[in-house]
Amino acid sequence: MPRYRLATAVSTVAIVGAFMVPATAQAAGLRWEKCPQNEDVWCADLQVPVDWATGRGSITLKLARRDATTDRKIGTIIYVPGGPGDSGRGQLLGKNWLSEAAAERFDIVSLDPRGTNESDAVKCDAGLIDDMPNLNPDTGGRLANVIEYSRAVEADCRKQPLDVMDHMSSRDVARDVEAIRAAIGEQRISLYSRSYGTLAAQMYAEMFPHRTRAVVLDSVFDHSLSGRQLLESSVRNVEDSFYAFADWCARTQSCVLHGKDVGAVFDDLYRKAERGELTEPSNPAKGITATELSWLTMRVWLYRPDWAGLADRLARLSGLLPPGAPVGFPSSKGFFPMAAFCADHRITFRSESEWRWQWARLKAMAPHLRTHMVWQIASICAGWPIPATNLQRRPDVRVPVLVLNSRHDPATSLEWAVNVSGQIPRSALLTYEGAGHGVYNRTACTEQVTDRYFVDLVLPAPGASCPSGTTAP
Known part of the structure; x- marks a missing residue:
């Protein structure tokens, strides 16, 4: 079985005494x-x-x-x-x-x-950034293409005079x-x-x-969290949020999918997207990939949360309601904030087969959503040419803190x-x-x-x- 190379912890740098505000x-x-x-x-x-x-x-x-x-x-x-x-x-x-x-x-x-x-x-070519490679191995995605994309983005962003990208850690x-x-x-x-x-x-x-x-x-x-722990806990978590939504819909008569198997509705849409047959209801010329279906479900509706809106969206995608307003991710406008995440995390895949193995493991943990946006970020960071400077480790915080x-x-x-x-x-x-x-x-x-x-x-x-x-x- 392929092994994921876990990030190693680094010792805390004794910085408080040495650091001076200019x-x-x-x-x-x-x-x-x-x-x-x-x-x-x-x-x-x-x-x-x-x-x-x-x-x-x-x-x-x-x-x-x-x-x-x-x-x-x-x-x-x-x-x-x-x-x-x-x-x-x-x-x-x-x-x-x-x-x-x-x-x-x-x-x-x-x-x-x-x-x-x-x-x-950090400003880069918007067309390059928005031309995201396929990150789904089941529909032809390859790690080699993701790494090529990461390197191309870094090289393009490097054209600006300030080397801010080298110093974007938390x-x-x-x-x-x-x-x-x-x-x-x-x-x-x-x-x-x-x-x-x-x-x-x-x-x-x-x-x-x-x-x-x-x-x-x-x-x-x-x-x-190590790289694998980050990916696996993220996908378990988004699946939990989807189950909470499905449970609400089963209990709530105002949900437009009330009385239906919400998981099965989503699965049908996902398989249709995998075959390249899912399109935006109000614009049939625009296809929706399986990855986009999962990510938009998470980012647009589960984040807020807007469970009634999610049920409405799935119903329109399924043809149970007339087409509504289109939904999609906005253009990056040449902005690439993922460089900050890559500065804080060392994430590596040693081979194409390891990348595919991790994907299969995530799908098994989240049988409906299958993936999480962290998969996109982690895959891109695995090919990011700039070494991480703030590696994963436990915090050493001694002041009172409230966690919500x-x-x-x-x-x-x-x-x-x-x-x-x-x-x-x-x-x-x-x-x-x-x-x-x-x-x-x-x-x-x-x-x-x-x-x-x-x-x-x-x-x-x-x-x-x-x-x-x-x-x-």
Whole structure:
């Protein structure tokens, strides 16, 4: 049986004492100006080194800030967005991620992480990036083609003058967060992080404990997992979310697939896609691959979650309802955030047969969804020419941490949250007994528990949970 080469752990670098925030950041006196997109939000730029180890180069971090709404301000919460590739600045322009109670007491500052969006994004040829190779071995996908694609993308992205791609790990982002802290003049900061951003937050708490007041890891990423563990736990998790949806549909008369075998409906569509016969109902000229069917099911409907919308979509694809609006992934616009994931993970396949063996194993674990978007990312990272600089290992965090996770989260599993909470001695886990990706703003209960920690530094008791919202899920 082929063996998967597991990532090896690396020892923690003794970096806290050696790392210094550049004087330019300490004295930045950020020039905050009202954002033209939203005058309730302040925007600023912060220059940081491309390479924190040597101080070489300079990139511009794009920041946004919303002020506390009362004069009883406690401090600043820095929001570290997920993805990788989400725009924290853009999200803060749209809304305040803090609850009303927390927004009264804290400024909130966020950023576009380095190499993404407005912070000197790694820009490449959009046509090349969007021409993704087939990642499904059952329909002709080959690892050799994926590796060729990875190398071609890296070579094209390398054409820009800054070597940001070489310095996009979550450890680099953590150093950027420390530069933000110094620039805003806070002695200590609180962190709210979400999804992939929870990895940078763990790095920050580990590297700068004396600057850390509170840390919330919402829908947490477990960086201690080997390549195989990451793939297999991800696919088990998305299948669990699909089963939760199917169970809801069986119990809910308003579900348009109520009374039908939802798993069988999906399987029929998947097999049709494998044969090249599944098309967009409103545009029969546009085919839908089996991989796209699974990934869109996860990313569009299970994430939110929107179970009624997913049932509607499957019914339209099956011809049980008239065609609706088309659904698809937007163009990358030449943006390649997967470089950040590759910087944080060493993932290798030693042969084509090993890649195919792993695929077959994932399908057996998830008989409906078959795959997870992590399969795409892991396969591309296996061929990524730039070595990972922030290898997988357990966190060494000694400050109090609040971990939040849904019971049925298709992206970051409750299994991961239990693992991470167990790895951080002074942490507490709050489980939201519902579905979807992201917990803080789900219900009054999840907000109250999180806000009590932010405001009073009180963690919930072991085994704490919040019920699902009044309207499923």
